[in-house]
Amino acid sequence: MPLIENNLKSNLMNKFFDCDLKQLQADYHSIKEINISKKAFLYHQGDRCSDVFWIKNGIVKLSHITEEGIEMTMTILGKGSVIGCFWNNSASPEVEETVQALGEVNFYRLAKSDFKALMSHQTELAWHIFEEVNARKQKVERKLRTFLTQPVEMRVIATLLELSEIFGIKCTHGYALEIHLTQQEVADLVGASRSVVSTVLNDFRSRGMLDYTREQICINDASFINL
Amino acid sequence: MPLIENNLKSNLMNKFFDCDLKQLQADYHSIKEINISKKAFLYHQGDRCSDVFWIKNGIVKLSHITEEGIEMTMTILGKGSVIGCFWNNSASPEVEETVQALGEVNFYRLAKSDFKALMSHQTELAWHIFEEVNARKQKVERKLRTFLTQPVEMRVIATLLELSEIFGIKCTHGYALEIHLTQQEVADLVGASRSVVSTVLNDFRSRGMLDYTREQICINDASFINL
DNA sequence: ACATTTTTGTTATATAGATAACAGACGTAA
DNA sequence: TTACGTCTGTTATCTATATAACAAAAATGT
Numbered sequence A, B: 001m002p003l004i005e006n007n008l009k010s011n012l013m014n015k016f017f018d019c020d021l022k023q024l025q026a027d028y029h030s031i032k033e034i035n036i037s038k039k040a041f042l043y044h045q046g047d048r049c050s051d052v053f054w055i056k057n058g059i060v061k062l063s064h065i066t067e068e069g070i071e072m073t074m075t076i077l078g079k080g081s082v083i084g085c086f087w088n089n090s091a092s093p094e095v096e097e098t099v100q101a102l103g104e105v106n107f108y109r110l111a112k113s114d115f116k117a118l119m120s121h122q123t124e125l126a127w128h129i130f131e132e133v134n135a136r137k138q139k140v141e142r143k144l145r146t147f148l149t150q151p152v153e154m155r156v157i158a159t160l161l162e163l164s165e166i167f168g169i170k171c172t173h174g175y176a177l178e179i180h181l182t183q184q185e186v187a188d189l190v191g192a193s194r195s196v197v198s199t200v201l202n203d204f205r206s207r208g209m210l211d212y213t214r215e216q217i218c219i220n221d222a223s224f225i226n227l
Numbered sequence C: 001a002c003a004t005t006t007t008t009g010t011t012a013t014a015t016a017g018a019t020a021a022c023a024g025a026c027g028t029a030a
Numbered sequence D: 001t002t003a004c005g006t007c008t009g010t011t012a013t014c015t016a017t018a019t020a021a022c023a024a025a026a027a028t029g030t
Helices: A002-009 A011-018 A021-027 A112-121 A123-149 A152-167 A183-190 A194-206 B002-009 B011-018 B021-027 B112-121 B123-149 B152-167 B183-190 B194-206
Strands: A032-036 A041-043 A051-065 A071-077 A082-084 A098-111 A168-170 A175-177 A210-212 A217-219 B032-036 B041-043 B051-065 B071-077 B082-084 B098-111 B168-170 B175-177 B210-212 B217-219
Touching: A021 A112, A041 A051, A041 A082, A051 A112, A071 A123, A071 A152, A071 A183, A071 B123, A082 A123, A098 A112, A112 A123, A112 B123, A123 A152, A123 B071, A123 B112, A123 B123, A152 A168, A152 A175, A152 A183, A152 A194, A152 A217, A183 A194, A194 A210, B021 B112, B041 B051, B051 B112, B071 B123, B071 B152, B071 B183, B082 B123, B098 B112, B112 B123, B123 B152, B152 B168, B152 B175, B152 B183, B152 B194, B152 B217, B183 B194, B194 B210
Parallel strands: none
Antiparallel strands: A032 A098, A041 A098, A051 A071, A051 A082, A051 A098, A168 A175, A175 A217, A210 A217, B032 B098, B041 B098, B051 B071, B051 B082, B051 B098, B168 B175, B175 B217, B210 B217
């Protein structure tokens, strides 16, 4: 169900992505299509970046490293997401997060000015992107609430369920995540220590709520409904 | 300095707010100007709302009450902010937060469809609002990072400084907040217990970093720079 | 096939902060 | 002025989770 909704929402984007790149370049000079491989970076925290990135295919991880050296994963995004530097924060043009490809990633990169032009010409598309950014804002807000009021156990559940909605593939038990996450990565995502996450995951596994190997996490979503 | 920047940014909005309401109503039938008094609510968590609210004057508090009954203040917003329901989340049209006026508040209210129309006609304004929403997204992200990695002490500092940038009035010691906050409200804002917040505030006061009465909080911002 | 690195599972200890409880201060309505 | 409700300040106790440390397992490179 979440997958279907996802597809509907990206129809407009597909139309955009499917049209000829050359044609786009005529109007928006700076636009370029780029492919990068697994674990490569789109940009780093602190970069003085004034471009906008638009994920055409693949999955990326946005993380931030605090001054104390703690890595925090802000979110994981897929096809259709717009990231980079499109706000007018003259004070600091440095991006606040590092973006890394999980698997192969294919994206468009264009200057902020061209992005702005594109947004004003294509109002339907602009509205769509506006909604996407706003939905992301809402997700962070929900995350903040969950993290501030729920114990690690719940945060792990919430995080995995959210991921499974976006990157889950239906499998025999429920949803298998199409991305590989180590326990440390899960910990960074839920803002907890790896050891606690390990214990929590084991506990869930022994209760049959999920299963995992080093390769893959598989969630029995039915067993979480009573949350 | 933050105040000046704020003013620059809202020039466009001012132009919009200053123009004749009747004129706007001709194009956007649903638009209405509304005034509400102190402590009144714009809308409540769970309301099935499909309108967009645009703060013309005053300050509002967005909070969420968890199932366990814990109140969490997501943010405090002022003039120029756009809130309400403008995303396309067909799954749940219910808003996730309660919005309350701190002091007198004056705002425009319009149907989502009109808001969308307005956004497509006035591309400059649309871009401006897009940036505003995005800036708010960034703020929540920063908040999430701070709250997940910093102790209550730091969260209080960060929160008060952020508020003073937006709602601070220059006074003899530094910035006085033009909004009245009880310790409980500060606690809701920093996601901590009231008792700890109380101790922290007293500690800061005794160190001369801030001063407060039941009426007002006043921050000696200079003393926080070494953070 | 071996050495090295990365990931996992587990436990013992320490600690920030929640909770609860209460007294005093302040504000305000009668 | 009294009484009552709302805020504030403080402390004693409890708990979730961080930290640290280590061994086993798996992956990776040579």
